[in-house]
Amino acid sequence: MVPETKVNILLVDDQPKNLLALEALLEKLGQNLVKAKSGEEALKCLLQQEFAVILLDVQMPGMDGFETAKMIRARPASQHTPIIFITAINRDDAYVFKGYALGAVDYLLKPIVPEILISKVAAFISLFKMTQEVKQQAAQLKAANIELEREITKRKQAEAALSRANEQLEIRVSDRTTQLKQTNQQLLAEIAERQQVEEALRKSEEKYRYLFEANPHPMWIYDLETLSFLSVNDAAISHYGYSRSEFLAMTIKDIRPPEEVPILLKALSELVPGINNFGIWKHQKKDGTLIDVEITNHNFLVEGRPARLVLANDITDRKRTEEALKLTQFSVDSAVDAIAWIKSDGHFVYVNDGNYRNLGYSREEMLSMSVPDVAPNVTASTWPDMWQKIKQNRFICFESVHRRKDGQIFPVEVTINYLxxxxxxxxxCSARDISQRHRNQLALRESEERFRTALKNSPMVVFNQDTDLRYTWIYNPALGFTVEGIVGKLDTELFPPEDAQRLTTIKQRVLTTGIGTREETFTTVNGEVRYFDLTVEPLFNQAREFIGITCACMDITDQKKSEEISRALEAEKELRRLQMRFFSMASHEFRTPLGTILGSAQILEFCAQEWSESKRIKNIHRIKNAAKNLTQLIDDILTINRAETGKLEFNPRPIELEKFCHQLVEELQVNTSAKNPITFVSRGQCPKASFDEKLLRSILTNLLSNAIKYSPQEGEVHFTLISEQEVVTFQIKDQGIGISLEDQQHLFEVFHRGNNVESIPGTGLGLSVVKKCLDLQGGTISLKSAVGVGTTVTVTIPLVKD
Structure with missing residues (x-):
């Protein structure tokens, strides 16, 4: 049996340890592993040998992996050799895309999963051998055809010679017979040789058919022009769920998800003849299941038509495993805790980013260190005993200290699993920085101590009650109670019925809702009513189970009495202040109209005979206006008094609102001496409704009078009535002196006037009267004003429909 020829695999990496690791992983494949320490050395190897696959490191000094791949693809003899990039640094998508753009068949990131690498390399070895075998068969077939053509030519020459010999048959019979025998012998040998070639070709086809049919991975051949399946192996039928006849009636578009068919057609349109392709695609089984497949293609001719041989490797499970592995790796690297794998000699073989955050060392620095370098409590001599303890217990958890790169010592909680x-x-090993926990524990102890000290010296009573509201604990009992006399009892056993019911209601509400409360309550103790500030909060155990309530209460009886006295004193001060302001206002505002009335009356009494009729009427008007102002002042005072005492009445009657507003405007224009036109506009249809005409007149008269009073001569006042279904709105806009933001906070206080009114007369009662009248009707008032620009007042009153 002829031993199987080994194929060449080129390993390119500038790090000897990486080459050694790759060699260790791939030596079980039993192939010829050729190592190169640089891109230049790899190119020299390619000049000397042919390789099934090249494993090429990206990050190398001098000529990096991308430059090396570009040089390999530029050489015709190696432009189709599969290249797998391997890197631990260049992880960005840009680098991955660059690798595939240079013709790479794969781009692997370190750490490499050995099974995945071996599987990929084994697939390319298989493909290389199959390609080589097909090339050899093609070469043999070509040589046999050439030889056959040569023999045919010889035969033709022999036949020509035979023809010539026939012409000379009579004179060269014996020579021709001899030559014919020789020619026949040669022909028989040629036929036998041709039969041998045909037999070898048949055996080669059988071997190819066996490789095709017996391959455990799905394989098929399809026409590159029609995309129809020409042949499929049993693995494809079994894996995809279609029968052979169904496959042969389909195209390769039928096993692709519909959304990926345009991508497939685009890829086929960009196909470069003579170049084998490799890639990962999504396929769809007969039952609709989507799978990820690793595709290897080989182009060739079938009966003169372009076709493609496809090897499909289902990598769905592998891809899931890779994703899970990446997620696990990301989770470990991103973990807050410092996680490390440690060998039995104490050296680190893997560390996550948490070690850098906690210790300050880089990953490279940590991988050259051992446990004693970061754990002050562990030395080289004590590590073997610690390792035996880890191995024996398999799992240990303890608190210790670690040392940062800057020398700082900090506490950690260490968890170690033996694997x-x-x-x-x-x-x-997982190490968690517990510095904050220690600080919190210290702060908690200090806080508890302060709390105990504060409670000890505080009038506060603190106690707990269970879900039945029985006292389970009390600190600092007051009012003559003792701990023994309270614990285990209910409020009904300690307080009068009404007081107990009041306390139980408050506490039961917290038990029901789980929401704390703070309330002021009272109870009778020894015939005296005592007031308490009571805080009630839900109480949970360590398992966050609701077990009752915790309460704090403080006797505020003396404080409450002091507050009541203070409020009474403050109310008395405010009353005196208002009285003084009222007397001051009244003495001024009453004196002015009374002085006008008295002076005009005396003039009329002594000078009536000498004056003309117009002068007498003018003085009479002065008396009337002064009397009206005095009447308005008295009405305002009485209105405020009735409102304060609850005697202000609301008597709505049906009125024609628009007509009422017109009459009010006319009265004001006639009675006021100021030359300020009032523009009245009504919007919307006034509904039939009832208003208290007296209150409404007081509201609008005060607002319009203010607008006129605080506007310059000829300053126009806009009065707008807006009628809606449920409410009516009055808007009064002037161009007067405006109101400052500070004064707007006190507008509705009795006797308050703006700081910018100067010598403009007024009582400070108007807006207070407006507010009281509106409150009685459920109305609202809002104001927008700017000093020196003007004021807009908006009043809204709900309708009382007939």
Whole structure:
């Protein structure tokens, strides 16, 4: 039996240890492994030998992997040789795309999964051998055809010679007979040789057919022009679920998801003749299941038509495993805790990013270190005993300290698992920085101590009750109670019925809702009513199970009495202040109209005979206006008094609102001496509704009078009525002095006037009256104002429909 010819595999890496690792992984394939330490050395190897596959490191000094791949593809003899890039650094998608753009068949990231690498290389070895075998068969067939043509030519020459011999038959019979025998012998030999060639070709075809049919991976041949299946093996029938007849009636588009068919057609349109292709695609089984397949293609002719031989390797499970492995790797690398794999000699073989965050060392630095370098409590001499303890217990957890790169010592919680992998012993170690936990514990102890001290010296009573509201614990009992006299009892056993019911209601609400509360309550103790500030919160155990309530209460009886006295004093001060402001306002506002009335009356009394009729009427008007102002002032005071005492009445009656507004505007224009036109606009259809005409007149008169009073001469006042289904809105806009933001906070306080009113007369009662009248009707008032620009007041009153 002829031994199987080994194929060449080229390993290219500038790191000897990486070459050694690749050699160790691939030596079980039993092939010829050729190592090159640089791109230049790899190119020299390609000049001397042919390779089934090239494993090429990306990151190399001098000529890197991408440059080397470009040089390999530029050489005709190696432009189809499969290249697998291997890297631990260049992980970005840009580098991956660059690798595939240079003709790479794969781009693997370290750490490499051995089974995946071996599977990929084995597939390319198989493909290389099959290609070589087909090439050899083609060469043999070509040689046989040439030889056959040569023999045919010889035969023709022999026949020509025979013809010539026939012409000379009479004179050369014996010579011709001899030559004929020789020619016949040669022909028989040629026929026998041709039969041998045909037999070899038949055996080659049988061997190819066996490789095709017996291959454990799905294989098929399809026409590159019609995309129809020409042949499929049993593995394809079994894996995809179609029968052979179904396959042969289909095209390769039928095993692709519909959304990927355009991508397939585009790839086929860009197909370069003579180049074998490799890639990963999605296929769809007969039952609709989507699978990921690794496709290897080989182009050739079938009966003169372009066709493609396809080897499909289902990598769905492998891809899931790879994704899970990547997710696991990412989770470990991203973990907050420092995670490391340690050999039995104490050296680190893997560390995650948490080690850098906790210790300050880079990954490369950590991989050259051992446990004693970061654990002050462990030395080279004590590590063997610690390893035996780890191995014996398989799992240990303890608190210790670690040392950072800057020398700082910090506490850690260490968890170690003993593991065996590929015949080697490892410890998987997780270290959590518990510095904050220690600080929190210290702070908690200090806080508890402060709390105990505070409670001891505080009038606060703290206690717990279970879900039945029985006292389970009390600290600092007051009011003559003792711990023994309270624990185990209910409020009904300790307090009068009404007080107990009040306390139980508050606590039961917290038990029901799980939401804490703080309330002021009271109870009778020894015939005296005592007030308490009571806080009630739900109480949970360590398992977060609801077990009752925790309460804190403080006797605030004395504080409450002090507050009541303070409020009474403050109310008395406010009353005196209002009285003084009222007396001041009244003495001024009453004196002015009374002075006007008295002066005009005296003039009329002594000068009436000398004056003309117009002068007498003018003085009479002065008396009337002063009397009206005095009446309005008294009405405002009475309105506020009735509102404060609850005697202000609301008596709605049906009125024609638009007509009422027109009359009010006319009255104001006639009665006021200021030359400020009022523009009235009504929007919407006024519904039939009832209003208290007296209250409404007081509201609008005050607002319009203010707009006129605080506007410059000729300053226009806009009065708008807006009618809607449920409410009516009055808007009064002026161009007056405006109101500052500070004054807007006190607008509705009795006697308050703006700081910018200067000498403009007023009582500070108008807006207070408006607010009281609106409150009685459920109305609202809002205001927008800017100093020096003007003011817009908006009043909204709900409708009282007939």
């Amino acid at each position: 065996e992998f590929n015949g080697l012993e490892y410890a998987c």
